[in-house]
Amino acid sequence: MHSSLFLSGLLLLPALGAVVALLVRKQEGRSYVVAVATAFLELVLSVVVAFTYNAHVANAQGFDFAYSHVLSPVLGIAYSVAADGISVWMVVLSALTVLIALLAARDRRRESAYVAWQLLLLAVTVGCFVAHDLLEFFIFFELILIPCYFMMVQWGGEKAKAAAMKFFLYTFTGSAFMLAAIIYLAVLHQQQVGGALTFAYGALAQVTTSTAAGVWLFVAFALAFGVKSPIWPLHTWSPSTYAEAPAAAGIELSALLSKLGAYGLLRFAVALLPGVQRDVRPVMLTLAVISILYGSFVACTAKDLRRFIAYSSLAQMGFVTLGIMSGSVIGTEGAVLLMFNHGVITIGVFALVGYLERRRASVAMADLRGLQGPMPVFAGLFTLFMLATMGLPGLSGFVSEYLVLIGTFGTHAWWALVATLGVVGSAVYWLWAYQRAFHGEVSTADASLADVSHAERNALWPIVALVVVLGVFPSPILNRLGPAVTSIVSHVATTGVSK
Amino acid sequence: MTLHAPLINYLAILPFLFLTGAALLLLFMTALTRDRLSTRVSSTIAVSAALGGFVATFVQWFEVDHHGATTTAAHAIVMDGFSAVMCASICSSLVFALLIAHDWQGRERFNGAEYQMLALLATSGSVLMTQANDLVLVFLGLEILSIALYCLIAFNRRRYKSSESSMKYFLLGGFAAAIFIYGAALTYGATGTTNVTSIAYFLGTTHLLHPGLLLAGGGLMMVAFAFKVQAVPFHFWSPDVYEGAPTPVTGFHASIVWGGAFAAMIRVMISGLGSQIDTWRPIFFGLIVLSTIVGACFAILQGNAKRLLAYSSVSHSGFILLGVWTGTAVGVSAAAFYVLTYAPVVLGSFAIVALVGGVGDSNHELEKYRGLARRNPWIGFSLSVLLLSQLGVPLTVGFNGKFAVLAATIDAGNIYGAIVALVGACIAAFAYLRWTTGLYAAENLDQPALVVPWASRVVITLAVLYALVFGVDPGLLTSIASHATLLFQP
Numbered sequence: 001m002h003s004s005l006f007l008s009g010l011l012l013l014p015a016l017g018a019v020v021a022l023l024v025r026k027q028e029g030r031s032y033v034v035a036v037a038t039a040f041l042e043l044v045l046s047v048v049v050a051f052t053y054n055a056h057v058a059n060a061q062g063f064d065f066a067y068s069h070v071l072s073p074v075l076g077i078a079y080s081v082a083a084d085g086i087s088v089w090m091v092v093l094s095a096l097t098v099l100i101a102l103l104a105a106r107d108r109r110r111e112s113a114y115v116a117w118q119l120l121l122l123a124v125t126v127g128c129f130v131a132h133d134l135l136e137f138f139i140f141f142e143l144i145l146i147p148c149y150f151m152m153v154q155w156g157g158e159k160a161k162a163a164a165m166k167f168f169l170y171t172f173t174g175s176a177f178m179l180a181a182i183i184y185l186a187v188l189h190q191q192q193v194g195g196a197l198t199f200a201y202g203a204l205a206q207v208t209t210s211t212a213a214g215v216w217l218f219v220a221f222a223l224a225f226g227v228k229s230p231i232w233p234l235h236t237w238s239p240s241t242y243a244e245a246p247a248a249a250g251i252e253l254s255a256l257l258s259k260l261g262a263y264g265l266l267r268f269a270v271a272l273l274p275g276v277q278r279d280v281r282p283v284m285l286t287l288a289v290i291s292i293l294y295g296s297f298v299a300c301t302a303k304d305l306r307r308f309i310a311y312s313s314l315a316q317m318g319f320v321t322l323g324i325m326s327g328s329v330i331g332t333e334g335a336v337l338l339m340f341n342h343g344v345i346t347i348g349v350f351a352l353v354g355y356l357e358r359r360r361a362s363v364a365m366a367d368l369r370g371l372q373g374p375m376p377v378f379a380g381l382f383t384l385f386m387l388a389t390m391g392l393p394g395l396s397g398f399v400s401e402y403l404v405l406i407g408t409f410g411t412h413a414w415w416a417l418v419a420t421l422g423v424v425g426s427a428v429y430w431l432w433a434y435q436r437a438f439h440g441e442v443s444t445a446d447a448s449l450a451d452v453s454h455a456e457r458n459a460l461w462p463i464v465a466l467v468v469v470l471g472v473f474p475s476p477i478l479n480r481l482g483p484a485v486t487s488i489v490s491h492v493a494t495t496g497v498s499k
Numbered sequence: 500m501t502l503h504a505p506l507i508n509y510l511a512i513l514p515f516l517f518l519t520g521a522a523l524l525l526l527f528m529t530a531l532t533r534d535r536l537s538t539r540v541s542s543t544i545a546v547s548a549a550l551g552g553f554v555a556t557f558v559q560w561f562e563v564d565h566h567g568a569t570t571t572a573a574h575a576i577v578m579d580g581f582s583a584v585m586c587a588s589i590c591s592s593l594v595f596a597l598l599i600a601h602d603w604q605g606r607e608r609f610n611g612a613e614y615q616m617l618a619l620l621a622t623s624g625s626v627l628m629t630q631a632n633d634l635v636l637v638f639l640g641l642e643i644l645s646i647a648l649y650c651l652i653a654f655n656r657r658r659y660k661s662s663e664s665s666m667k668y669f670l671l672g673g674f675a676a677a678i679f680i681y682g683a684a685l686t687y688g689a690t691g692t693t694n695v696t697s698i699a700y701f702l703g704t705t706h707l708l709h710p711g712l713l714l715a716g717g718g719l720m721m722v723a724f725a726f727k728v729q730a731v732p733f734h735f736w737s738p739d740v741y742e743g744a745p746t747p748v749t750g751f752h753a754s755i756v757w758g759g760a761f762a763a764m765i766r767v768m769i770s771g772l773g774s775q776i777d778t779w780r781p782i783f784f785g786l787i788v789l790s791t792i793v794g795a796c797f798a799i800l801q802g803n804a805k806r807l808l809a810y811s812s813v814s815h816s817g818f819i820l821l822g823v824w825t826g827t828a829v830g831v832s833a834a835a836f837y838v839l840t841y842a843p844v845v846l847g848s849f850a851i852v853a854l855v856g857g858v859g860d861s862n863h864e865l866e867k868y869r870g871l872a873r874r875n876p877w878i879g880f881s882l883s884v885l886l887l888s889q890l891g892v893p894l895t896v897g898f899n900g901k902f903a904v905l906a907a908t909i910d911a912g913n914i915y916g917a918i919v920a921l922v923g924a925c926i927a928a929f930a931y932l933r934w935t936t937g938l939y940a941a942e943n944l945d946q947p948a949l950v951v952p953w954a955s956r957v958v959i960t961l962a963v964l965y966a967l968v969f970g971v972d973p974g975l976l977t978s979i980a981s982h983a984t985l986l987f988q989p
Contacts, residue, residue, distance in 0.1 A: 072973050074977040075903055077973060146887070153936050154939050161940075165929070165932055169928060172925055172928050176921040177921065179905065180917050180918055183906050187910045
């Protein structure tokens with residue numbers, strides 16, 4: 001069992017960094033340095049945690065670094081953190097996302113406040129991933145809205161305000177029902193076991209529900225996570241949000257928030273309600289397949305690059321949902337790996353879109369033509385990320401997508417078969433978009449566009465390295481998330497059958 | 500025949516004595532000095548009395564903790580954990596309300612002590628309602644509160660709307676009081692007593708063959724309470740009165756009047772008529788559904804900050820009713836906790852609304868708030884925190900309040916009520932968000948920044964600190980609220 005201070009440190013470091021960044025706001029550019037340093041330290045610390053993580057702590061179901069402190073015994077409010085093989089990688093992804101967002105999308109308008117919001121976003125995201133208490137998770141989950149909302153309102157354009165409102169209301173409404181579900185579970189636990197009201201993950205995992213109640217609970221959880229993830233038909237907030245968010249916030253929204261939804265689906269909706277999985281799987285798998293196909297289809301018609309990424313993400317997150325709901329160890333492992341990989345790739349793609357926006361006002365598909373000529377390096381990077389998303393063997397996207405499809409095929413073959421069409425679909429919409437934007441005759445205005453600068457290129461090296469390395473050597477991640485995934489899936493399999 | 504004066508435990512009525520005593524003192528001072536009393540003097544005296552009352556509730560608290568809850572004055576007044584907590588909330592709210600009013604009086608050049616006197620008297624009525632264990636005393640408290648409040652609402656004689664809304668509130672409030680006393684009379688007819696505990700005892704030991712009289716009496720009292728707490732469909736006066744009243748009075752109304760009315764409602768309905776819970780629960784359910792949904796829907800439509808906050812407090816009433824619906828000790832303490840979480844936050848909001856209102860107290864359109872955070876970053880931040888707390892965002896105290904009543908009501912089996920209330924909260928979120936978003940718009944930047952006088956600054960800072968500190972760690976507040984139990988709980 002490792003020291004409990006690690007996770008609290010991961011949680012506090014960015015929060016402190018945000019305060020310091022605000023304190024040094026008088027000196028030009030100082031807060032930016034503080035923010036980058038904080039995000040870098042956070043990344044180092046999270047990698048240390050990921051590699052020292054020990055899955056075999058006694059009686060902890062794969063959870064390490066546990067620490068718990070009850071704040072209000074009356075209401076059952078507690079601070080409780082622990083990490084398993086899934087959460088440690090999500091924490092690494094969070095730190096990486098914010099670091100790259102800071103490096104690749106610097107925005108000098110009221111910089112100290114902007115970087116402080118980003119660090120706060122990092123803190124609450126990490127809080128979501130390490131929370132070991134349902135109420136605490138809910139609190140962090142809701143708090144995510146605050147930095148996102150304020151970043152969009154203050155640094156986005158005029159349309160961003162409407163988009164931010166839509167985003168806030170969608171996610172707030174989705175999670176409201178989750179709050180009711182969480183309280184209901186805790187009350188049920190109190191009635192079955194007795195004792196004080198508690199929302200501890202371990203305690204609520206032992207609750208047994210009737211099938212009808214279980215289905216309703218699942219629906220409440222799935223609504224909250226389906227909005228965040230997003231899953232068709234709850235995705236409608238995402239294109240406008242992706243399109244209107246300021247560059248750095250856009251990277252963070254697209255790379256991180258969707259992972260939160262998928263993480264919550266696996267950790268709570270699946271692991272806490274094993275009894276109803278067999279009933280809800282067909283529905284969820286169908287929604288996942290629709291997300292894949294619908295996302296691929298609409299991506300072909302997207303008006304601009306940002307909306308294109310939103311729909312592409314919808315399709316990719318459909319694969320994640322497919323893996324999570326497949327009920328197989330391999331499929332779920334693939335889904336978690338895909339969460340990580342898709343996060344990494346999205347950072348890269350979104351950063352590239354940000355670079356392009358620095359050079360020309362519009363990223364509308366209709367305006368882009370022949371960019372390969374003036375911007376070869378840009379086109380090269382774009383190609384790499386594109387191929388990784390499409391699932392080209394040797395790049396990171398392939399391994400995870402393959403595992404998802406293999407795993408799902410073993411348990412739910414028909415859905416896997418239809419989902420495979422999505423792989424073809426992703427090749428279609430990516431290549432078509434690439435052709436339109438990068439091939440052809442470049443317009444005179446765009447002929448003088450500068451290629452990516454050294455600084456811009458350097459910010460993306462970690463992403464490029466991860467995309468290549470994880471394509472051929474994913475085992476450091478897979479080894480660590482294996483026990484956690486196996487524990488969840490086998491728990492669902494055994495408990496689910498016995499009912 | 501000799502008349503025996505009942506024994507009185509003066510500790511139990513100490514907050515009441517502080518408040519009325521200070522009001523009388525101010526009255527005498529006004530009569531005895533040649534010039535008008537300066538606002539500074541009258542505010543100091545009134546705030547000291549409110550603080551005195553606040554401290555007295557702590558003494559009451561320890562007394563109840565060590566020696567148990569008691570009644571006094573022929574069982575008409577009760578001192579229990581619930582009354583102490585509600586009293587503390589009301590007295591501390593009065594401090595805030597007086598500080599807001601102090602700056603407002605300076606802006607509007609209302610010198611003198613009348614405002615402070617009326618506020619003290621109204622608050623004493625509210626305090627009496629938290630402690631009343633007798634329907635007659637509830638009525639007394641209600642009337643002391645209301646009559647002073649009619650004057651307070653009409654206080655700004657230069658504003659036509661002020662008098663108009665006072666008249667409206669007077670007419671409807673008069674009806675509500677009459678309805679209450681009629682209900683109390685019918686209840687007396689049915690049970691033979693006006694004492695809340697005796698009513699409970701009578702109903703617990705007697706089977707009424709013809710409960711019609713009791714049903715009518717309880718129903719009428721419920722209507723009167725619903726009127727006072729602005730539960731839909733008895734809320735129609737509230738937006739007009741909130742808009743018309745001087746802003747400090749609106750804040751006063753949203754915290755002190757509201758708290759007192761809820762305290763009396765909880766005691767009468769749960770302590771007194773708790774055995775009839777199966778009869779009144781469905782009606783409360785209806786009130787919850789209507790208040791949370793209608794309040795939220797109309798809040799969205801408002802273009803005026805004060806009217807928006809009126810509908811917002813309607814929907815907050817719906818949330819507290821979730822706690823009352825349970826009829827359990829957990830529900831009661833959750834409701835008390837909700838009052839504790841809401842009152843300082845709403846007063847902080849009204850402090851800012853009063854500042855933006857400016858001289859003449861007239862700039863209350865939401866348009867006027869656009870760009871406020873750019874001009875006054877600190878005020879903008881504070882208003883965002885206070886609005887988000889009312890919205891119920893985690894790590895603000897408002898979330899904990901909502902969470903407490905939801906947990907209590909789900910615990911008692913009211914899952915549908917909880918879901919409806921959550922839907923209402925999501926709708927209301929739009930109203931708060933629209934307001935908050937406007938604060939950060941890059942508009943009206945040429946207008947001068949607001950000048951924030953020290954008293955308002957104190958109120959706003961304390962409210963924001965309160966919202967954030969107890970939002971992060973509500974342990975202290977919840978443990979206090981969990982001891983806010985009624986003397987008699989069926």
